[in-house]
Amino acid sequence: MENMEEMLATRMDHEKVTEAVQALFLEQCQEVLTLSTESCAICEKCAYPDAPCRHPDRMFPCVESYGILVTDLAEKTGINFMNGAGVVTWFSLILYRESGSDRT
Numbered sequence: 001m002e003n004m005e006e007m008l009a010t011r012m013d014h015e016k017v018t019e020a021v022q023a024l025f026l027e028q029c030q031e032v033l034t035l036s037t038e039s040c041a042i043c044e045k046c047a048y049p050d051a052p053c054r055h056p057d058r059m060f061p062c063v064e065s066y067g068i069l070v071t072d073l074a075e076k077t078g079i080n081f082m083n084g085a086g087v088v089t090w091f092s093l094i095l096y097r098e099s100g101s102d103r104t
Contacts (some may be wrong), residue, residue, distance in 0.1 A: 007088050011037055014090035018060060022094060031097040035068070036060035037090050063093050 015036060022034045040046070040059045047054050063070050070091050074081045081089040 010088050011090060012041070014092070015041070015060070018092040018094075019058075021092075022060075025094055025096050029096040029098055033095040034060045034092065035063040035066060035095075036092040038062055060092070063091060068093065 018034060018036050022032060025032045025034075037060075039062060040053075042055050042058055053059055071081065073079075074091070081091075083089055
């Protein structure tokens, strides 16, 4: 996408969808780890590294900060992410443990 501002403007809508899907998992699951795009954008100025995150319950770490290469994962699972000029594909990943699961 040529216009970086337009591209980044679509990210917040993606984050809202990620937050809504996470809420559904939290209703049903014992543990949920939600990873999403780029870096957190909740606060205008991040507290880190001077202080801990002010909103750890709302912050989604970047998928790739966990060593997961999004493009490799998408290719291996057959997810198309090159959808033409002017189309941005954002990814989130939700990992969960079902309630009542005794597996570690």
